[in-house]
Amino acid sequence: MKLAATFVAAGAALGLLSPIVAPNAYAAPGRERQTSACPAGDFASFLNAYVRNPSIRPRYTAPTVRFVTPDANRQVPLTAYADTFPLEFVGVHYRTQSRPGEVGRDVTITTSYATGPVHPTGETGAPARSSPVWQADWIKARFDEDHPELVAETYDKPNRLTFARADDGCWQLIEDARDVSRSALAAGPQWLSCHLRGDGFAERYRAGPAGDRVAALACHVLEARIDAALKSDDLAARALSIRQRIAMLSKANPALRSPIATDERRFRRSLMREVDSQVDEKTLRKEDRQYLEGRLDAYLAGLNRTQPRRSRPVGLWRNVSGEMLFAGSNGGYDVEGWAAEPEMFGWTCEFTGTFRQENGQLIHKGTEGEHISLQLKDGLLHVADEGRRPQCGLMGTLSGIYFPIEKDRR
Incomplete structure (x- = not known):
């Protein structure tokens, strides 16, 4: 209790405390009603049943589904949409559907209640009306190894499934939107990691949205101290x-x-990784400031070697997680690479392999199910690590955007 009070006092002094509001999973009380037509009486349970059981999906899907991407907006008949549905349930997590050459990835889902224009039958000719809908936003996620119910990091773009009330009182899928621009979900680390000391103890805290409030506050206190230090002389x-x-x-x-803005935010979060601060200290210790000086100098040195763009793969590419080194080889490219989760060192990857041109991309297909694709876009290297990952530990990934690095002239 003394420790909690210390954090609360420190948090209040730094302006970090805000009222805690219990999440309301069902934002429209009284609107839910169980019917014999539904496989479940509330939307969360209905969604679980809908994803788990492919056999019931046609019954609870509109005759046509509006399929929306950044480049298209079209109506897809139910018979054609069945193979497009993106999710399944495996083990204890929702995940993307496994398809030939593509291993399914765990996802996290959040639901919200809204009102919007809906075609009641899902048919393009039906007049739209304002109707309550449930939106299930989902994004790819990596879960904590020790606490598999907690999301450690989300990545890629958020997506959304929209369900409307059907005539029988249940719900039906009316829209499948990919790469949505506005969502409650966003890519990035979902945990803070920090190391604070007190009288007779030293503790590594790992706190996230669903984590312990004291641990979260401890990390936010340290984060605020680091931010304050970065504004000093x-x-x-x-x-x-x-x-x-x-x-x-x-x-x-x-x-x-x-x-690169995302890269810099991840770098700043990673600064907490090795700072070892006293709970009741108002400023960082000398050795912690020296640690920050070294980290900032190294990051700036990397930025000074970063080029705005490159037109060919050969050479070194890097981001805050790792790097990939390309060399030409008999119509392809030999590549060495590594990556590590920067905030907590939660996972690492090491890779050596050959990439060859295939359908406008560079592709590596390994003997253990690896499938990595590379694409140069706007002078940057886009990496998609889509297959099995024997080269990575703890569900790590080489995926990401890498920046061109000029050759070291020393």
């Missing part, structure tokens, strides 16, 4: 140089702006 100058270099690169290649 010598560290502020380094942080400013990093921002200026990122702005310069983004101006030279606008396509680089968003991924």
Whole structure:
């Protein structure tokens, strides 16, 4: 209790405390009603049954489903949509459907109640009306190894399934949207990791949205101390140089702006990894400031070697998670690469293999089910690690956007 009170006091002093509101899974009380036509009486249970049981999906899917992507918006007949449905349930998690050459990936789902224009029967000719709908947003996720119910990190783009009330009082799928621009879900780490000490103890805290409030507050307190340190004298100058270099690169290649901003946010979160702070300290210790100086200098050195774009794969590519080195080889490319989860070192990957051109992409297919595709887009290297991953531990991945790095001239 003393420890909790210390964190609460520190959090209040730093302006970190806000009211805790219990999540309301069903935002429209009284609107749910169980019917004999439904496989479940509430939407969460219905969605679980819908994903788990392919045999019941046609009954609870509109005659046509609106399929939306950033580039298309079309109506798909139920018979054609059956093979398009994106999710399944395996073990203890929802996951993307496994398809030839593509291993399913775990996902996390959040549901919300909304009102919007709906075609009651799902038919394009039916007049739209305003109707209550349930939206199930989902995104690929990696779960904590020790606590498989907790999401450690989300990645890729958020997606959405929309269900409307059917005439029989149950729900039916009316829309499948991919890469949605506005969602309650976003890619990124879902945990903070920090190391704080107190009287007679030293504790590594791991806290996320579903985690312990004391642990979350402990990490937020440390995060605030680091942010304050980065605004002070010598560290502020380094942080400013990093921002200026990122702005310069983004101006030279606008396509680089968003991924490098995400990269920098992950770097800042990773600064907590090795800082060992006293609970009741108001500022960081000298050795922690020296650690931050070294990390900032190394990150800035990497940014100074980063190029805005590159037109060919040969050479070194890097992001905050790892790097890939390309060399030409008999019509293909020999590649060495590694990656590690930067915030907590939760996983690592090591890779050596050959990529060859296939349908406009560079593809590596390994003997143990590996399937990695590479594509140069706007001068950046886009990596999709889609197959089995014997090269990675703890569900790690080489996926991501990598930036071109100039050759070290030393």
